[in-house]
Amino acid sequence: MSNFRSHIADGSTGDGRRRTGLRSAVVGHPCSNERGVALVIVLWIFIFLFVVAFDFSASVREDAFAAHRYAEESEGYYVALAGFERGLYELLQRFSQPLRSTLSPATELFDGDWREESYGEGSYSVRFTDEAGKVNLNRVDQETLRRIFTNLGVEEPRRSILVDAILDWIDEDDLHRASGAESDYYMSLSPAYTAKNGRFDTVEELLWVRGVTAELFYGEEGEAGLRDIFSVDSPIDRINLRTASAEVIHALVGLPLEKSREFVEERKKSSESTAADLLKILGIAAGDAAIRQLVFVNPTVITIESRGGRKDSVTRRQVKGVIRLAAGRQGYQLARWVDRDMTGNRQ
Numbered sequence: 001m002s003n004f005r006s007h008i009a010d011g012s013t014g015d016g017r018r019r020t021g022l023r024s025a026v027v028g029h030p031c032s033n034e035r036g037v038a039l040v041i042v043l044w045i046f047i048f049l050f051v052v053a054f055d056f057s058a059s060v061r062e063d064a065f066a067a068h069r070y071a072e073e074s075e076g077y078y079v080a081l082a083g084f085e086r087g088l089y090e091l092l093q094r095f096s097q098p099l100r101s102t103l104s105p106a107t108e109l110f111d112g113d114w115r116e117e118s119y120g121e122g123s124y125s126v127r128f129t130d131e132a133g134k135v136n137l138n139r140v141d142q143e144t145l146r147r148i149f150t151n152l153g154v155e156e157p158r159r160s161i162l163v164d165a166i167l168d169w170i171d172e173d174d175l176h177r178a179s180g181a182e183s184d185y186y187m188s189l190s191p192a193y194t195a196k197n198g199r200f201d202t203v204e205e206l207l208w209v210r211g212v213t214a215e216l217f218y219g220e221e222g223e224a225g226l227r228d229i230f231s232v233d234s235p236i237d238r239i240n241l242r243t244a245s246a247e248v249i250h251a252l253v254g255l256p257l258e259k260s261r262e263f264v265e266e267r268k269k270s271s272e273s274t275a276a277d278l279l280k281i282l283g284i285a286a287g288d289a290a291i292r293q294l295v296f297v298n299p300t301v302i303t304i305e306s307r308g309g310r311k312d313s314v315t316r317r318q319v320k321g322v323i324r325l326a327a328g329r330q331g332y333q334l335a336r337w338v339d340r341d342m343t344g345n346r347q
Contacts, residue, residue: 072310075122076317079308083117083124084319087304091128092332095298095325110243110299111268124308130243130299131322134231135252137206138199142167144293148229148251158211165210172197181210200232224251233303233322233335238295241278242267252293255282300325305341 094109110133114125135148145163154162157179164180174182174197183194186208196205206212206226219225224247239252246260255263266281275296284291302325307318322336 069315072313072315073317076307076309076313076315077319079119079122079124079310080306080317080319081308082119083126083306083308084304084321086117086124087115087126087128087306088321088323088332091302091304091323108268111264112245118311119308122308122310122313124306127305129303129305130240131231131233131301131303132236132240132295132297132299133243133245134234134248135229135239136234136237137166137203137230137232138170139234139237140166140230144252147254151251151254152224154216161211162209165212166206169196169205169209170199185210203227203230203232206230219247224248224257233301235301236295236297238293240299241275241294241296243299249282253282253284301335307341 091109109128110130114127116123116125142163145166146159149159149162160179164177168177168180168182176182186193186195193208207217217226219228228245228247229251239248246257246264249255249260249263250257263281267278302323303320304323305318305320307316309316318341320338320341321334324333324335326332
């Protein structure tokens with residue numbers, strides 16, 4: 001009897017051990033581990049899909065923005081082109097009038113101001129510049145260059161570097177002026193290039209010349225830049241007093257910039273002014289050496305700048321063309337065209 005109870009006790013104890021072992025087996029069963037791994041994999045898949053979706057939406061937004069920007073630029077280009085054509089028409093109409101010894105009505109166009117007009121849902125602004133109202137960069141001499149940089153406030157030794165480097169860039173030899181630069185200097189730069197040893201094709205080439213910085217070329221607030229003073233398209237080696245800007249007069253004659261601007265305003269008031277009248281306003285006497293730098297002629301090579309765009313858009317396109325009026329003012333020749341001009345010009 002006691003043995004029977006012992007067997008029962010042993011059996012119950014064995015069942016308990018088996019149940020305990022079963023519970024342990026269930027807890028550590030491989031299926032439980034697989035469910036945890038599957039959950040981690042699902043989470044990683046969701047993260048991956050989220051990243052892909054975010055990247056795709058960002059790409060779509062960028063493409064949409066680029067398409068919108070392209071559409072605005074294209075529209076701005078054709079509005080600017082319409083402004084150019086309108087400006088060209090007005091120019092030819094003005095210059096069809098007979099030439100006079102006093103200021104032509106057409107010279108009113110060359111006051112440096114932008115003329116804005118509406119065009120459909122957009123607008124364009126047009127500006128006219130007489131190239132003869134600037135200093136011819138390919139014909140300028142050392143004395144004139146030095147006077148210009150002096151009047152612009154450039155001090156030594158930088159002034160001599162600029163004068164000599166510009167002349168070295170133009171001449172056809174490889175001989176250095178005292179403060180100039182030839183190909184050996186430019187080849188030591190990064191990126192390396194050679195001296196032109198020839199005429200400037202564009203005023204922007206000045207940026208390749210030793211000593212010419214972006215600040216000097218474009219000008220700073222309230223100051224003239226070299227691009228406002230020099231031209232490669234002027235047909236003469238002097239300055240047309242009829243159309244010269246205040247910045248050019250300041251640089252060439254040495255008259256303070258504010259006084260030069262007052263002169264330009266006075267010039268606007270009367271289309272009957274003669275050369276003597278203008279010289280008197282400038283305070284230049286008949287025997288003054290500065291007279292040799294000035295001339296009184298009608299414009300023949302003219303730059304028309306036009307920029308346009310939608311009225312509700314900040315994107316503006318700008319184009320520029322240099323026009324040579326034909327002999328007898330019957331027609332014109334397009335001498336230079338810039339399809340994407342810089343839009344940062346001062347007004």
